[in-house]
Amino acid sequence: MSGLELRGLRLRLHGRLLLDIERLQLERGACLYLSGANGAGKTTLLRILAGLLPPDEGLLLADGASLRWPRAAARLRRDVVYCHQAPYLFRGTVADNVAYGLRRQGVPAPEVAARVAEALAWAGIAHLAGRDARRLSGGEQQRVALTRARVLAPRYLLLDEPTANLDGEAREQTYFLLRRLRLEGIGLVVTSHEPRAVSRLADRHLLLEGGRLRELPLQGPRSGPGLARPGGGP
Numbered sequence: 575m576s577g578l579e580l581r582g583l584r585l586r587l588h589g590r591l592l593l594d595i596e597r598l599q600l601e602r603g604a605c606l607y608l609s610g611a612n613g614a615g616k617t618t619l620l621r622i623l624a625g626l627l628p629p630d631e632g633l634l635l636a637d638g639a640s641l642r643w644p645r646a647a648a649r650l651r652r653d654v655v656y657c658h659q660a661p662y663l664f665r666g667t668v669a670d671n672v673a674y675g676l677r678r679q680g681v682p683a684p685e686v687a688a689r690v691a692e693a694l695a696w697a698g699i700a701h702l703a704g705r706d707a708r709r710l711s712g713g714e715q716q717r718v719a720l721t722r723a724r725v726l727a728p729r730y731l732l733l734d735e736p737t738a739n740l741d742g743e744a745r746e747q748t749y750f751l752l753r754r755l756r757l758e759g760i761g762l763v764v765t766s767h768e769p770r771a772v773s774r775l776a777d778r779h780l781l782l783e784g785g786r787l788r789e790l791p792l793q794g795p796r797s798g799p800g801l802a803r804p805g806g807g808p
């Protein structure tokens with residue numbers, strides 16, 4: 575089996591069974607749209623999938639191995655990167671922010687420089703490399719956050735409301751990068767309150783309701799493979 579599969583995932587919070595998921599499969603190069611009402615548990619589920627929060631029960635199947643927590647969490651942290659709803663950029667340049675994770679992994683400096691340069695070019699933000707990351711627009715900050723995630727070469731990327739608070743152009747730029755990530759073989763899980771926009775990108779739509787996942791049809795037209803950069807920028 576390729577991909578990751580979670581079985582029998584359960585989490586109780588304040589005496590309430592918040593998550594009660596029999597089976598959830600993530601595939602590389604595919605995009606899963608996860609929807610649900612406020613407080614349904616979407617962010618909590620993403621944190622479990624990223625290995626940041628242990629469930630009460632659950633099993634991870636990965637590359638033929640069957641893992642329970644905490645070994646499952648270690649495996650998830652290796653394969654999965656979680657992008658917060660409001661990307662946290664620390665004080666420093668855009669290049670420093672993108673390099674941070676690689677430096678923490680002990681990657682040698684020349685390789686860090688090369689991978690950061692490649693990732694910034696990929697996102698069309700090489701011209702922002704020396705800028706103070708905290709003084710960028712919301713759309714630029716989101717592109718930095720996606721670049722910082724991609725430079726770690728994850729197999730799966732979890733995006734919590736990646737286009738919340740972005741205007742039309744910045745939203746298109748974000749969807750453009752998400753389509754590219756998917757085409758590069760990264761598996762995506764996207765939460766959003768914009769079903770039509772995400773449905774253009776997604777292969778499946780799962781609704782989280784009452785702790786359970788239910789498959790729903792995708793809404794609206796699917797986008798083709800076209801990858802013209804919005805706004806005609808770099």
Ligand SMILES: Nc1ncnc2c1ncn2[C@@H]1O[C@H](COP(=O)(O)OP(=O)(O)OP(=O)(O)O)[C@@H](O)[C@H]1O
Binds near residue numbers: 610611613618
């Ligand atoms: N660390 C925590 N401690 C206590 N309760 C929590 C914690 N994290 C989440 N919750 C509760 O769990 C429930 C699900 O929260 P979660 O943030 O996962 O929902 P969500 O579907 O992402 O919501 P939204 O769409 O509003 O972002 C909420 O009732 C929330 O208050």
